[in-house]
Amino acid sequence: MSGPSQAANAPPLLAARGLAAGYGGRPVLDGIDLELRPNEVLCLIGHNGAGKTTLLKALFGLVPLARGDVLLDGRVLARPAPAALAAAGIAYVPEGRGIFPGLTVDETLRLALWAAAVPVAERPARLGWVHDVLPRLREFGARRAGTLSGGEQQMVSIGRALLGRPRCLLMDEPSIGLAPKLFQDLLRPIRALQQATGMSVLLVEQNVREALKISDRVLAMKSGAIIREATPADLADNARLMELY
Ligand code: ATP
Numbered sequence: 001m002s003g004p005s006q007a008a009n010a011p012p013l014l015a016a017r018g019l020a021a022g023y024g025g026r027p028v029l030d031g032i033d034l035e036l037r038p039n040e041v042l043c044l045i046g047h048n049g050a051g052k053t054t055l056l057k058a059l060f061g062l063v064p065l066a067r068g069d070v071l072l073d074g075r076v077l078a079r080p081a082p083a084a085l086a087a088a089g090i091a092y093v094p095e096g097r098g099i100f101p102g103l104t105v106d107e108t109l110r111l112a113l114w115a116a117a118v119p120v121a122e123r124p125a126r127l128g129w130v131h132d133v134l135p136r137l138r139e140f141g142a143r144r145a146g147t148l149s150g151g152e153q154q155m156v157s158i159g160r161a162l163l164g165r166p167r168c169l170l171m172d173e174p175s176i177g178l179a180p181k182l183f184q185d186l187l188r189p190i191r192a193l194q195q196a197t198g199m200s201v202l203l204v205e206q207n208v209r210e211a212l213k214i215s216d217r218v219l220a221m222k223s224g225a226i227i228r229e230a231t232p233a234d235l236a237d238n239a240r241l242m243e244l245y
Contacts, residue, residue, distance in 0.1 A: 101146025
């Protein structure tokens with residue numbers, strides 16, 4: 001993975017140019033320009049219904065583009081598709097955890113190792129690495145995922161995404177329903193991993209105060225458009241943040 005010095009010259013890892021998308025002919029996003037740079041946490045904020053999830057999905061090929069482009073490593077993708085993006089090291093952590101409640105955590109992670117086509121010989125080390133990043137996953141490995149708390153389930157969902165050793169995580173509201181303390185328990189290890197490896201993270205969050213603590217840049221969305229780019233420091237003052245809402 002690239003370090004900060006290489007990152008300065010590198011093209012954006014993932015980008016949108018003039019992107020428009022919607023559902024069944026109804027436009028949601030219009031003219032979105034976005035760059036997710038190597039080695040950064042970029043936080044996407046905005047009201048309910050602003051289009052944050054739709055943008056994440058469009059970047060990952062889950063919603064077709066009406067216009068514009070998605071670029072990976074500076075190259076336009078003819079048609080963004082989840083399988084190709086996953087193979088290129090982009091992992092998507094959907095809103096709502098998306099886990100199988102009847103499987104144990106260990107079974108969930110083994111299934112993910114298989115789905116990520118991690119060679120059998122590498123699987124124990126890969127699992128050990130994810131357990132080192134999120135140690136609590138080891139503790140509740142034998143529990144059925146459906147019996148875990150919301151935050152624990154979210155940890156499983158993120159752990160599953162990490163098993164493919166992505167260079168980019170797209171995370172949709174991982175903290176939904178979590179208390180602020182749990183937010184930091186969940187996302188500090190990801191921030192630490194990101195800083196250690198140069199990974200990039202695009203984080204959609206409603207819990208703006210907590211999200212700003214672990215972000216490098218912020219984009220604010222309103223009605224399907226990006227209305228402001230800022231640093232967390234720019235928005236430290238409550239009034240500035242309120243202007244966006
Ligand atoms: P939230 O913070 O509430 O998750 P968001 O900013 O992520 O909101 P989106 O979920 O992207 O917003 O929704 C943007 C708009 O697209 C909303 O008007 C929503 O109703 C609509 N929308 C989202 N998903 C679909 C869908 N599958 N079919 C039709 N319309 C949809």
